[in-house]
Structure formats: structure tokens, C-alpha cells
Amino acid sequence: MGVIRHGEFVLRVDPVQCDGFGHCHELAPDLVDIDEWGYPIIRREPTPLADHQSLRSARYAVRGCPRQALHIERVEAPAVPPRRA
Amino acid sequence: MRPGTLPRLLYGTPNRPASYAEHVATFGDLTARADLLDELGRAGLTGRGGAAFPTATKARFIRDQRGHRKFVVVNAMEGEPASHKDALLLATNPHLVLDGAESLARAVGARDVVVAVARDRTTTVEQVTRALTERPDRGIDLELQTPPGRYVAGEESALVHWLDNNESLPQYRAHRPVVLRLEKHPVLLDNCETVAHVGLIARYGADWFASVGAPGQPGSALVSVSGAVEHPTVLEVALGTPLAQILAAAKADPSPRAVLLGGYGGTWLAARDLAVAYDLRSLAERGATPGAGVVVVVGRASCGIRETQRIVAWMANESARQCGPCAFGLPAIAQDLARLRDGGGDARDARRRLEQRCGVIEGRGACRHPDGVVRMVRTALAAFAEDVADHEAGRPCAGARAGATVASVPRLEHERELVWE
Numbered sequence: 001m002g003v004i005r006h007g008e009f010v011l012r013v014d015p016v017q018c019d020g021f022g023h024c025h026e027l028a029p030d031l032v033d034i035d036e037w038g039y040p041i042i043r044r045e046p047t048p049l050a051d052h053q054s055l056r057s058a059r060y061a062v063r064g065c066p067r068q069a070l071h072i073e074r075v076e077a078p079a080v081p082p083r084r085a
Numbered sequence: 086m087r088p089g090t091l092p093r094l095l096y097g098t099p100n101r102p103a104s105y106a107e108h109v110a111t112f113g114d115l116t117a118r119a120d121l122l123d124e125l126g127r128a129g130l131t132g133r134g135g136a137a138f139p140t141a142t143k144a145r146f147i148r149d150q151r152g153h154r155k156f157v158v159v160n161a162m163e164g165e166p167a168s169h170k171d172a173l174l175l176a177t178n179p180h181l182v183l184d185g186a187e188s189l190a191r192a193v194g195a196r197d198v199v200v201a202v203a204r205d206r207t208t209t210v211e212q213v214t215r216a217l218t219e220r221p222d223r224g225i226d227l228e229l230q231t232p233p234g235r236y237v238a239g240e241e242s243a244l245v246h247w248l249d250n251n252e253s254l255p256q257y258r259a260h261r262p263v264v265l266r267l268e269k270h271p272v273l274l275d276n277c278e279t280v281a282h283v284g285l286i287a288r289y290g291a292d293w294f295a296s297v298g299a300p301g302q303p304g305s306a307l308v309s310v311s312g313a314v315e316h317p318t319v320l321e322v323a324l325g326t327p328l329a330q331i332l333a334a335a336k337a338d339p340s341p342r343a344v345l346l347g348g349y350g351g352t353w354l355a356a357r358d359l360a361v362a363y364d365l366r367s368l369a370e371r372g373a374t375p376g377a378g379v380v381v382v383v384g385r386a387s388c389g390i391r392e393t394q395r396i397v398a399w400m401a402n403e404s405a406r407q408c409g410p411c412a413f414g415l416p417a418i419a420q421d422l423a424r425l426r427d428g429g430g431d432a433r434d435a436r437r438r439l440e441q442r443c444g445v446i447e448g449r450g451a452c453r454h455p456d457g458v459v460r461m462v463r464t465a466l467a468a469f470a471e472d473v474a475d476h477e478a479g480r481p482c483a484g485a486r487a488g489a490t491v492a493s494v495p496r497l498e499h500e501r502e503l504v505w506e
Contacts, residue, residue, distance in 0.1 A: 015408035016257045016451045035445050036417075039409035071259070 008046035008075050011058055015039075017069035027064045028057035046075050086112065086289060088296035092321040093305055094281050100176045102212045105219050108180040113288060115184045121192040121287055122148065128291035129303050130283070134160060134239075134276030135348060135377045137365055140283065146262065147273040148193040154270040155195035158248070159186050161202045161209070161277035162232065162239030165348045166399075166493050167379045170307035171277040172209050173319045175202070179216035182277055185284030187225045193273050197226045200277075201244055203234035233504045236349075236403035240452045241265060241274050243405070253505045254405050255452035278307050278378070299325025302364040306378055310335035312345075312491040313384030324364040328354075331363055331380065338384035343468045345383070345492070347376020349396050350457015353389070353468035372464070381492050388484035389469035390476060392492045393462060394422035399494045400458050405505070411455040414446040418462060425473065428481035436477060439466070 011031055013024075020038035024031075031054060033041040047054045055072075062070045086093065096111060097103050103111065118124065126141035147155065159182060163171040175182060186198040200217075202209050213229050220227065230248060232238050238253035245265040247253040265272040275283075282304065286294050295303035302324040308331055311317035315336035322331055332341070344354045352373040354361070361367050368374055383389055401415030421442065424435035443459045450456065466473055472482055 012259060014257045014259070014451075015410065015449055016254075018409060020409045035410065035414075036442075037409055037413040039413075039449070041445065041449070073259075 005049035008048050009055065009058065009072050010044070010046045010075055011042050011061065012071045012073050013040055013042055014069045014071070017067045019067050019069075021066050023064045023066065024061040024070055028054075028061040030054060031058055032061060049074070086285075086293075088289075088293045091297060091305055091323060093285055093297075094174055094181065094278065094307060095177050095319075095321045097177050099173060102176055102179050102216060105180055105216075105221070108178065112181065112184075112285075115188065115284070115288060117188070117191055118287060121188055121283075124286055124291050125283065128286050128294040129301075130279065130286065130294070131365070132276055133278040133282070133306060133378065135374075137374060140275060140279055143275070144189060144193055144273060147264070147271050150264055150271040152271050154197070155190075155193055156267045156270055156272045157186050157190045157193065157195045157198045158245065158267075158272055158274040159198065159200045159277055159280050160239060160241070160244060160274055161200060161213075162234075162244060163203065163206075163277075163377075164234065164236040164239040164403075165377050165379055166495055167311050167345075167381050168309045168348065168377050169317070170309050170319050170378050172206060174277060174281055174307065175209050175216075176212055178281065179212055180220065181281045181284040183216060183220060183227060183284075185280035185282065185287065186227070187223060188287040189273060189275065189280065189283055190225050195273065196224075197228065199228050199230050199248060199267075201230050201232055201248070203238065204231035205234040233506065235405075235503065235505065236400065237405050237452060237454055238505075240454070242452065245272055245274065247506075251506050254407060255450075255454070257451040276377075297323045299323075299362065299364050302366060306363075306375060308363070308375075308378045308380055310337065310380045310382065311493060312380075312382035313338035313341060313387070313489075314382055317493075322363060325362050325367070328359055328361050328363050328380075332359070332382060335380075335382075337382045340385065341382045342385055342387070343383050343389055345381040345392075345461070346373045346379070348379040348457070349400055349492075350454070350461055351376045351379065352460060353393075353464040355468040358468075383491055384489075386484055386488050387491050388426065388482050388488070389465060389472055390422060390426045391485050392490060393465040393469075394419060394426050395490060395494045396492055397422055397458055397462060399497060400454070402497050402500075402503075404454060406500075408450040408455070410446045410449040414442060415455060415458055418442055418446070418458065422462070425476050426481065426485050428476045428479050428485070430479075432477045432479070436466070436473065
């Protein structure tokens with residue numbers, strides 16, 4: 001925390017673990033949509049790690065999942081500027 | 086075996102397994118070759134189980150894994166009800182498959198080979214058992230295993246999980262490629278037909294393999310043709326053979342309504358698209374793949390929507406019910422298709438819902454089972470577009486209510502009857 005984070009993240013759901021409680025949709029409505037049977041539809045586009053609001057709600061969703069089916073996964077941003085030449 | 090001739094895999098008498106002596110007399114002795122994987126790469130052999138992944142790449146990937154013990158699994162589960170190629174192959178040249186498996190095992194550094202045949206295919210199980218007993222020991226441990234005959238039990242992760250943990254359930258893999266593991270040891274899993282091709286390439290080499298087939302698409306493939314044909318058959322064809330020629334060889338309905346390609350999770354090709362060569366590249370231009378070599382012909386007397394509905398209803402029942410989108414989504418799709426089949430007031434809504442649900446379900450299972458069904462339904466709506474319009478307008482075709490159904494769909498078992506162990 002407090003570190004400027006480069007790169008992006010996506011939420012990933014383990015569909016086998018998921019039982020459709022729907023907590024993730026409540027906790028991170030911007031990142032998780034829900035289908036007609038109550039199972040999460042995760043937004044596919046990565047979110048920048050610098051987006052603190054989204055990252056925080058993603059963390060809430062991960063912790064709030066009763067089945068522990070959610071994970072935050074870091075994806076490398078396509079063009080990470082080198083720190084120093 | 087002379088180059089440029091067919092059949093190769095099915096050489097001999099169909100449905101009479103060649104004994105080991107006969108096998109050696111026809112194909113010659115198998116000598117271990119050190120450069121097998123390079124030869125496979127040069128031959129351009131791709132997997133025949135459906136994904137058409139380059140066999141050499143996969144084998145190298147497993148060879149480069151660390152581990153003092155490795156396994157080779159031959160997938161002869163053949164869960165597609167319309168596919169009979171692996172059963173026929175094992176009933177004709179079982180030792181060719183075992184040769185290929187042994188060669189692959191040597192090439193990747195494995196000492197154990199497992200041949201997996203669904204336990205309800207009793208004849209095949211007997212034939213493989215006999216082949217295994219009459220085969221001389223050559224330093225590789227060969228073993229037959231019989232998982233339950235579920236559709237998804239032949240999915241690679243489900244099969245390995247059954248071998249490991251006695252449960253035929255597909256596993257969630259967050260990242261691919263993934264190394265499948267049996268007792269924590271790396272597993273090379275290949276389709277039965279692929280392995281038989283390896284048995285031939287190990288003997289005769291890549292140039293011989295490419296003496297048949299289209300440029301860039303070498304070799305032959307087994308095709309199970311069923312549906313509106315005189316007799317359902319398995320043919321061995323050179324890749325690049327015109328599809329029309331395959332249909333003619335199987336004595337199919339001369340003016341079919343459409344053809345289902347690849348398997349029950351495959352693609353429908355409308356009658357106007359049938360002038361195509363049977364190989365990966367040509368079929369990809371039509372959005373199709375050879376898949377597991379299944380061709381189901383639907384004639385004018387049948388209703389494509391009804392066939393699709395029957396297949397989807399069965400596929401929905403074969404879901405392992407692990408993932409919500411598959412467990413709930415596929416039955417919902419089957420229901421929508423039934424409404425569309427019956428025509429009338431709900432048909433238009435059903436069609437709209439179908440398209441929306443297909444988009445929602447896709448890509449959200451642990452395995453590709455739901456994706457296959459979605460692909461099949463989407464291409465059905467395109468291939469039978471005129472019929473769909475008629476059904477929506479309340480004029481279901483004659484075949485929708487009565488008439489012959491052509492796709493072979495097993496009896497729907499009750500959820501409690503489904504055996505996963």
C-alpha cells in the first residue's frame with residue numbers, strides 16, 4: 001500500500017468452486033455482473049492497479065466470497081515504462 | 086507400407102483385431118528412433134481428439150518437464166455418440182495404438198502407458214485386454230483403465246482426474262497450458278487416433294506420412310459419418326479430400342439440408358457451404374473444424390432445429406453440473422430450442438433469449454463443454470436460418486413434429502443415474 005502500482009488486474013472466478021452466492025456482485029458491482037441464475041460475470045477488460053477504488057472493492061469481493069472462489073490476478077500492462085534508462 | 090496409399094490406420098480386416106504376429110507382418114518391427122519428436126514436428130501431425138494441437142509441441146512440453154516418472158495416457162474414451170473411430174481403430178489395429186504409445190513414452194521419458202476406454206464399451210475393453218496380454222514386454226508398462234462413459238469423462242483434465250482420484254470431473258485451470266498430473270507426475274495425453282499415427286510415423290517417417298493429404302495439411306484422418314446415410318460408417322480419408330466426396334463415399338443423402346461437423350460441440354455447415362475440402366485450413370474459412378472427425382448428415386426429411394434441440398438436451402444432461410453457467414444455462418438453452426421447435430407465440434421470444442443466453446454462457450465453465458454447445462447452437466441458428474424464420478412465423482416444418490430423427494442421441498439418464506466414479 002502506498003506504492004504506485006504499475007500494471008493491471010483482473011478478477012478471476014473458479015467456476016467449480018462458485019456456488020452463485022452473489023456476494024461479489026454486491027461488493028464489487030463495477031467489476032462483477034450477475035447472470036439470470038445468480039452466477040458472476042466478471043468484467044474481462046483489466047483494470048489498472050492504480051485505480052484504488054476498484055482494487056479495494058475487488059479485495060472486498062475476494063474476501064467476501066463464501067466459497068473462496070475469487071482471485072485477483074495481476075496482468076502485465078502492455079507498455080510499462082522503464083523505471084530508469 | 087507403400088507411400089501414398091490408404092487405408093493406413095484401418096489396414097487389415099475391420100472389426101477383427103490383428104494379432105501381434107499379424108501386426109508385425111503387416112507393418113514391420115518397431116525400432117526405437119531417437120528423433121521421434123522432431124519427426125512428428127516435421128510430419129505436422131495434429132491432435133485428432135478435437136483441438137488439433139500440434140502433437141510434437143505437446144510432447145516436447147511434457148518431455149521438458151522435470152520429474153523422475155512420467156505417464157502417457159491414450160484417450161480412447163470417445164464420448165461423442167456419433168463417433169466410432171477409436172473403437173474401430175482398436176478393433177482393427179490395436180497394436181498400432183500401443184506401438185505409438187510406447188514410442189511416445191520413450192520419447193518423453195515415461196515408463197507407464199495408460200489406455201483409457203469407457204467401461205460401457207465392453208467389446209473394445211475386451212479387444213484391448215487381449216492385445217495387451219499377447220504383446221511382448223518391451224520395457225514400458227502398459228495398462229488398461231475403464232472410466233465411466235460420460236461425455237465429459239473424456240475431457241483431458243476429467244480423465245486424468247479420474248485416473249488420479251476416481252472422479253470424472255473436469256478441473257478448473259486458471260492458466261494454460263497446464264501440465265496434467267497423475268500422482269503428481271507429468272502426463273502426456275493424446276487421442277487414440279493421434280497415437281496410432283505416431284505408431285506409423287515412428288516406423289516410416291514424416292515424408293511417408295506426408296505422401297497423403299493436402300499441401301500444409303499432411304496425413305489422413307478418420308471420419309465417422311452418420312445421420313442421413315445408408316449405413317453409418319468410419320472412413321479413413323486424406324486431409325484435403327472434398328467433403329462432398331466423403332459424403333458420397335458414405336452414401337449420404339445427395340441433397341442434405343445441413344451437416345454437423347466435428348462433434349456435438351461442433352459446427353453446422355449449411356448445404357450451400359458443403360463445397361469445401363476436409364482439412365483444418367479450408368474448414369476454418371467456414372468457421373468449422375474437423376474436431377473429433379464426426380460428420381452428421383441431416384436430410385430434407387428432418388428438422389434441423391429438432392435435431393439441435395435433441396443434441397443440446399442430451400449435452401445438458403451430460404454436464405458435470407460443477408459450474409453454474411453450464412448446469413443451469415444448457416438446460417435453459419434446450420428449453421428455448423424446444424419452444425422454437427414447436428413454433429407459435431413464444432418462438433420469437435425464445436430465439437431472442439437463445440442468442441442472449443449463448444453470449445452469457447460462453448467461456449464461463451471449467452472446461453469447454455458449454456462453449457461447444459453454444460457454438461453448435463449459434464451455427465445451427467445460422468445454418469437453418471430459413472427454418473428458424475418459418476418456425477418463428479408459426480409454420481414449423483413437417484419434420485419438427487414427426488419424421489425421422491437422424492442424430493444418434495443416447496437415452497437421457499436421470500441425474501441420479503449418472504455415474505461419475
